[in-house]
Amino acid sequence: MVRSRLVRLLTSVAIVALGWSAVVFANHSWGGYHWARTANPFTLKAGDNVSSIWDGHLDVAVADWSQSSVLDLTKVTGGTKPRNCRATAGRIEVCSERYGRTGWLGIAQIWISGTHITQGVVKVNDTYHNSPPYNTQAWRQYVMCQEVGHTLGLTHQDEDFANTNLGTCMDYGDPTDDSAQQHPNAHDFEQLEAIYAHLDDSTTVGAQLPSSTPPAMGQIDFDTPGQWGRVIRSNRDGRL
Numbered sequence: 001m002v003r004s005r006l007v008r009l010l011t012s013v014a015i016v017a018l019g020w021s022a023v024v025f026a027n028h029s030w031g032g033y034h035w036a037r038t039a040n041p042f043t044l045k046a047g048d049n050v051s052s053i054w055d056g057h058l059d060v061a062v063a064d065w066s067q068s069s070v071l072d073l074t075k076v077t078g079g080t081k082p083r084n085c086r087a088t089a090g091r092i093e094v095c096s097e098r099y100g101r102t103g104w105l106g107i108a109q110i111w112i113s114g115t116h117i118t119q120g121v122v123k124v125n126d127t128y129h130n131s132p133p134y135n136t137q138a139w140r141q142y143v144m145c146q147e148v149g150h151t152l153g154l155t156h157q158d159e160d161f162a163n164t165n166l167g168t169c170m171d172y173g174d175p176t177d178d179s180a181q182q183h184p185n186a187h188d189f190e191q192l193e194a195i196y197a198h199l200d201d202s203t204t205v206g207a208q209l210p211s212s213t214p215p216a217m218g219q220i221d222f223d224t225p226g227q228w229g230r231v232i233r234s235n236r237d238g239r240l
């Protein structure tokens, strides 16, 4: 098991090194997607649909990302059931549930109109987070931080699980005994400033969706690190 994971990891690392060597540290915007807004900082609501074991982790992630100069997050009463985790227009919904042996620890989905994010969903999977090695404060905080970061328009700073940790939750790397790996770092905040440097004519924050829902984009963070980072376009109804 360990060996096959390692082989897969090394294969993945090689591909990543060939494809991404020029851009890994320069830019980790997720495809240029961003919330439309007419002024900074903007306040994005995060619906709390997580169980008590996750509440503190969501609180920390909300506080961490709110340190950005361009945005604030605020936790609000959840608008959905964790099992379905349906999106609410103009904000994000954060859900925890035993989603089964799906292969992922956490998923972030965004719905887009052009390059503008219209709504977002984070799911963290208790099927894995209830068992070792993922049933720790460190792993829960790391995954929560990263998935919320995706819904702001960020992808990963680095997708090599085996190199020295960069000290941000947006880096693939074991967060155990590494508190820096459980929170954003300065480069994440710089990237957010770059993404949100322009202003838009309209806002998608707190706004209703147009009648036709465009496809969602998903960031899936698998429990096998070698598979992490595959960006999957979902089908038309927005489900992965």
Ligand SMILES: [Ca+2]
Pocket: 041, 065, 066, 067, 068, 069, 070, 071, 072
């Ligand atoms: Ca802020």
Ligand SMILES: [Ca+2]
Pocket: 158, 159, 160, 161, 162, 163, 164, 165, 166, 171, 172, 173
């Ligand atoms: Ca790494």
Ligand SMILES: [Zn+2]
Pocket: 034, 035, 036, 037, 116, 198, 199, 200
């Ligand atoms: Zn814009």
Ligand SMILES: [Zn+2]
Pocket: 146, 147, 150, 156, 219, 220, 221, 229
């Ligand atoms: Zn991710």
